[in-house]
Amino acid sequence: MDNNMCNITKSFESEEADGTDQEKEISNVIFSGKDELELGESAENSELWINQENSVDFDDDLENINITNFFHRVDSDQIIYQKKKRKLKLVGKYVMGDLLGEGSYGKVKEMLDSEMLCRRAVKILKQKKLRRIPNGEQNVQREIKLLRKLKHKNVINLVDELYNHDKQKMYLIMEFCVGSLQGLLDSTPDKKFPHHQAHGYFLQLIDGLEYLHSMRVIHKDIKPGNLLLTLEGDLKITDLGVAETIDLFAKDDTCYIGQGSPAFQPPEIANGLESFPGFKVDIWSSGVTLYNITTGFYPFEGDNIYRLFESIGKGDYSIPDEIGEPLRNLLTGMLEKEPQNRFNLQQIRQHSWFTRRPSISSAHVPFPPLKGDTWHNMTVLPYLIDHYYDDPCDSANEAQYFTERELNESERRNVESDNGNAQSNQSSKRSSGWKKPISCISVRSLPGCKQS
Amino acid sequence: MPLFGKSQKGPADVVKALKEAVNSLEKGDKKAEKAQEDVSKNLVLIKNMLYGTSDAEPQADIIVAQLAQELYNSNLLLLLIQNLNRIDFEGKKDVAQVFNNILRRQIGTRSPTVEYICTKSEILFTLMTGYEHQEIALNCGTMLRECARYEALAKIMLYSDDFYNFFRYVEVSTFDIASDAFSTFKELLTRHKLLCADFLEMNYDKVFTHYQRLLNSENYVTRRQSLKLLGELLLDRHNFTVMTRYISNPDNLKLMMNMLKERSRNIQFEAFHVFKVFVANPNKPKPILDILLRNQEKLVEFLVRFHTDRAEDEQFNDEKAYLIRQIRELKPIPGH
Numbered sequence: 001m002d003n004n005m006c007n008i009t010k011s012f013e014s015e016e017a018d019g020t021d022q023e024k025e026i027s028n029v030i031f032s033g034k035d036e037l038e039l040g041e042s043a044e045n046s047e048l049w050i051n052q053e054n055s056v057d058f059d060d061d062l063e064n065i066n067i068t069n070f071f072h073r074v075d076s077d078q079i080i081y082q083k084k085k086r087k088l089k090l091v092g093k094y095v096m097g098d099l100l101g102e103g104s105y106g107k108v109k110e111m112l113d114s115e116m117l118c119r120r121a122v123k124i125l126k127q128k129k130l131r132r133i134p135n136g137e138q139n140v141q142r143e144i145k146l147l148r149k150l151k152h153k154n155v156i157n158l159v160d161e162l163y164n165h166d167k168q169k170m171y172l173i174m175e176f177c178v179g180s181l182q183g184l185l186d187s188t189p190d191k192k193f194p195h196h197q198a199h200g201y202f203l204q205l206i207d208g209l210e211y212l213h214s215m216r217v218i219h220k221d222i223k224p225g226n227l228l229l230t231l232e233g234d235l236k237i238t239d240l241g242v243a244e245t246i247d248l249f250a251k252d253d254t255c256y257i258g259q260g261s262p263a264f265q266p267p268e269i270a271n272g273l274e275s276f277p278g279f280k281v282d283i284w285s286s287g288v289t290l291y292n293i294t295t296g297f298y299p300f301e302g303d304n305i306y307r308l309f310e311s312i313g314k315g316d317y318s319i320p321d322e323i324g325e326p327l328r329n330l331l332t333g334m335l336e337k338e339p340q341n342r343f344n345l346q347q348i349r350q351h352s353w354f355t356r357r358p359s360i361s362s363a364h365v366p367f368p369p370l371k372g373d374t375w376h377n378m379t380v381l382p383y384l385i386d387h388y389y390d391d392p393c394d395s396a397n398e399a400q401y402f403t404e405r406e407l408n409e410s411e412r413r414n415v416e417s418d419n420g421n422a423q424s425n426q427s428s429k430r431s432s433g434w435k436k437p438i439s440c441i442s443v444r445s446l447p448g449c450k451q452s
Numbered sequence: 453m454p455l456f457g458k459s460q461k462g463p464a465d466v467v468k469a470l471k472e473a474v475n476s477l478e479k480g481d482k483k484a485e486k487a488q489e490d491v492s493k494n495l496v497l498i499k500n501m502l503y504g505t506s507d508a509e510p511q512a513d514i515i516v517a518q519l520a521q522e523l524y525n526s527n528l529l530l531l532l533i534q535n536l537n538r539i540d541f542e543g544k545k546d547v548a549q550v551f552n553n554i555l556r557r558q559i560g561t562r563s564p565t566v567e568y569i570c571t572k573s574e575i576l577f578t579l580m581t582g583y584e585h586q587e588i589a590l591n592c593g594t595m596l597r598e599c600a601r602y603e604a605l606a607k608i609m610l611y612s613d614d615f616y617n618f619f620r621y622v623e624v625s626t627f628d629i630a631s632d633a634f635s636t637f638k639e640l641l642t643r644h645k646l647l648c649a650d651f652l653e654m655n656y657d658k659v660f661t662h663y664q665r666l667l668n669s670e671n672y673v674t675r676r677q678s679l680k681l682l683g684e685l686l687l688d689r690h691n692f693t694v695m696t697r698y699i700s701n702p703d704n705l706k707l708m709m710n711m712l713k714e715r716s717r718n719i720q721f722e723a724f725h726v727f728k729v730f731v732a733n734p735n736k737p738k739p740i741l742d743i744l745l746r747n748q749e750k751l752v753e754f755l756v757r758f759h760t761d762r763a764e765d766e767q768f769n770d771e772k773a774y775l776i777r778q779i780r781e782l783k784p785i786p787g788h
Contacts, residue, residue: 215687216689249732
């Protein structure tokens with residue numbers, strides 16, 4: 001598999017190889033001549049506005065060093081950044097793009113399949129990180145095995161797997177998704193969807209769940225954060241890290257372990273029952289999910305996990321008054337305390353809220369923009385353009401320097417333009433005064449420093 | 453009333469005109485050519501009411517409701533399908549589009565067209581026989597699959613005698629028709645899990661006798677597709693009872709063992725996925741155990757050399773190793 005891994009980039013700093021993708025390296029005059037390490041870390045901080053992935057490292061640093069010792073007051077226009085060429089990186093036949101998100105197990109980045117020209121997402125797992133998580137490696141291996149077997153429109157598809165033994169990294173190449181239902185919820189003011197939109201997602205969730213159950217897989221961690229959306233609006237159930245497959249010849253679906261997210265666990269798990277019917281666990285969490293995406297609340301809450309489980313265990317909850325029939329009835333059926341009395345998939349399918357398309361009451365919630373990009377353009381493209389069309393001499397000598405002020409300026413504009421896009425109806429007047437600056441996009445790769 | 457051009461025809465008029473034209477087409481009298489034109493024209497009118505055109509929006513709900521009601525009352529849907537072969541090429545496609553749109557219509561939680569077709573199941577049976585006529589087979593196929601999405605309609609089709617004609621349709625010599633028929637067949641057997649499981653259980657003997665013929669077909673594609681579908685059906689948790697029954701029959705085991713030795717590697721591979729269920733069964737009936745015991749050594753030897761080039765496929769290798777171990781450790785039931 002090692003042969004699959006090749007690096008177009010000639011020189012790779014150790015940091016970069018570590019996966020801390022230095023889309024741009026910035027440094028400034030304050031630190032020049034000082035300790036190299038701090039220089040790197042603080043520089044990362046100053047680029048936070050685009051590349052948020054290093055925030056954690058920075059926090060660590062804060063504790064260790066008394067930063068004030070290093071700070072001198074410098075006017076913003078004295079700090080100069082230089083634009084750096086984006087380096088094209090290949091992993092197997094895939095061209096690396098920008099960061100999409102970060103999970104507990106590692107980063108997720110965009111990729112382009114250079115043969116099929118298909119947009120993909122890659123989950124990069126580092127063995128070092130995995131070992132720190134209890135059962136990390138084991139769970140990942142199990143999940144991969146499971147994902148290989150599954151093929152359904154509403155279940156995430158594992159397209160390819162690559163390993164780099166030298167770097168101790170694993171690349172799981174998946175279908176490209178724009179984000180999770182949770183991300184979409186978070187972008188709305190009251191954390192819920194209009195009913196017609198929730199209905200569309202719920203139908204797909206049930207389709208995917210029916211498939212999983214037919215393959216004898218109990219997901220055990222259904223929640224908005226584990227439901228991804230593609231650009232076409234297709235829902236994909238993901239994260240089968242705690243899923244359980246019941247034996248082909250098992251008489252029923254009895255399970256013994258429940259380890260999903262607490263707020264979505266059914267009373268039988270909250271009460272610590274020794275065994276419980278597995279398929280009904282997913283029904284419950286789908287019920288909580290439906291409750292959550294239609295009301296913006298959770299049926300059960302608690303300050304800590306004990307309070308939460310206590311409240312779930314009692315099974316008392318209320319549905320906001322705004323929720324009318326038949327949705328109220330469906331939620332009640334799915335959040336039935338006793339697993340035997342809880343709806344099954346068939347009952348959900350035949351339920352009148354399920355079969356009826358709700359009328360379109362309010363505007364569809366659109367995908368939130370990714371780092372200011374409303375259209376979710378392919379992030380691999382700039383790398384390819386730089387690699388094939390940019391003359392290296394040109395870019396080194398031309399105006400590739402920016403002052404801090406210019407950076408802030410372009411950032412501010414970027415934010416404004418986002419706001420403008422959000423209310424594009426009214427914003428035409430506001431936005432007419434200026435053009436969306438091109439520089440703020442090219443600013444993305446800012447490497448080594450020059451003193452002004 | 454518009455000032456210029458012809459006055460707009462209401463749904464009732466269009467449906468009436470179309471019905472007359474189809475009747476006249478059916479009789480095949482002298483006016484056939486004129487009738488053909490009228491059919492096409494009125495079909496386009498109806499289609500535009502439902503879908504709209506580049507210049508016009510679809511008609512308001514009230515007009516569509518009227519149209520649907522007229523279609524039910526006049527029995528025009530059935531008439532159109534019965535005469536589908538007489539309608540010209542574009543007209544056939546229009547019929548399918550109109551049919552599918554009307555079928556999806558909802559009032560609240562009700563699907564009036566589905567209810568209507570339930571009372572007029574002849575529509576479904578006429579569509580199914582459509583696979584016997586090359587020129588309309590694919591049009592009927594799209595309408596059938598749209599029908600199969602509704603459990604009530606799928607049920608009527610599954611439980612009809614005509615369903616068993618599919619075992620013939622999936623084998624016809626025209627490849628595109630055979631594949632279209634197979635996808636409808638598969639849809640009917642897999643779409644509505646509980647309905648399908650009940651159907652297979654209740655009609656086990658009849659279905660699997662017919663199915664056996666597909667597995668023994670002369671046609672490579674039929675053999676491979678049906679074997680793959682069999683694997684999917686048996687491994688689906690909903691069909692647990694059917695699976696237990698299937699793997700208790702020694703004839704089925706013999707068939708799979710023969711298919712493991714087929715010339716085609718793809719068929720061997722699909723057969724492996726059915727064969728493994730027989731071996732993994734913790735409660736093997738005596739006839740099954742006897743066959744496995746009789747072939748114990750040969751099977752182990754065979755499996756060790758079976759598809760050794762699939763080194764990359766971890767799951768397959770795990771399963772293969774498991775089967776080999778299972779077969780090696782087989783012991784006769786004491787007392788026999």
